Amino acid sequence: MAQHLIALDLDGTTLNNQSKLTNETIITLRALARDGHIVSIITGRPYRIAKHIYDEIGIKTPMVNFNGALTHIPHEHWDKEYDVELTRELALDLLAHHKELGIKTITVENKHHVWANQASNDLPEFLPNKLRDDQILTATNLTDNPIAMTIQYEPEHQEEIIKAVNEKYGDFVEPRVWGGSYNILELIHRGTHKESGMFYIAKQYQIDRQNIIAFGDEHNDLEMLDAAGRGVAMHNAIPELKSIANDITPIDNEHNGLAKYLRDYFKITI
Known part of the structure; x- marks a missing residue:
């Protein structure tokens, strides 16, 4: 064959x-x-x-x-x-507005590194349940453009978050909702x-x-x-x-x- x-x-x-x-x-x-x-x-x-x-x-x-x-x-x-990278600006913008958008956990990753605004015990395999000081998502720690972002959100805020991302970053960012029972939104480069x-x-x-x-x-x-x-x-x-x-x-x-x-x-x- x-x-x-x-x-x-x-x-x-x-x-x-x-x-x-x-x-x-x-x-x-x-x-x-x-x-x-x-x-x-x-x-x-x-x-x-x-x-x-x-x-x-x-x-x-x-x-x-x-x-x-x-x-x-x-x-x-x-x-x-x-x-295919996203931008550091997008990650820090969402971090700055995460409370008003109903975002619980923002996880930002590239090949070898992960950063998050907080640890999460909800999905221990997928979301980091322990963070070192240098993995906390801040402007100082996030030195590179990420490849992907995972957003854990309050379910009633899903459409609001997607709208906010699309309005400002929709030309190059594609929000995708995870299947199943998870309130997880994934951001990757459009296309x-x-x-x-x-x-x-x-x-x-x-x-x-x-x-x-x-x-x-x-x-x-x-x-x-x-x-x-x-x-x-x-x-x-x-x-x-x-x-x-x-x-x-x-x-x-x-x-x-x-x-x-x-x-x-x-x-x-x-």
């Missing part, structure tokens, strides 16, 4: 409901990598909370973080690495989605669109699955994703649905 790019969302897709990789998934992905396919994690997660998953799988291929705003090869100096990173990796390995297979389950996977040669929605995916997908896994993420689908599709045995 021709070399494929296998583009993997993490949460709700490659990971089970405990945010873990199963042995079956690891063995399957390693087998595909050994066969010469490019297995790439393409996630909304920051690098700081996706690195251990990449390492556990044991791949050496490019990875996409922040929904397409960072593409890199972990632990390597890759001359094709790129990121930057997972498919940007997916196609960038495909280009580096000269893989045609028809040989890209992408998996996902949520709103932030829509562009990626729609653009891939074969977009596969998880059994547990949202209805909007299933409606645009080329296929749906018969089994959900809690029961190795991704691994089983890949083994059937690529005819591998483990």
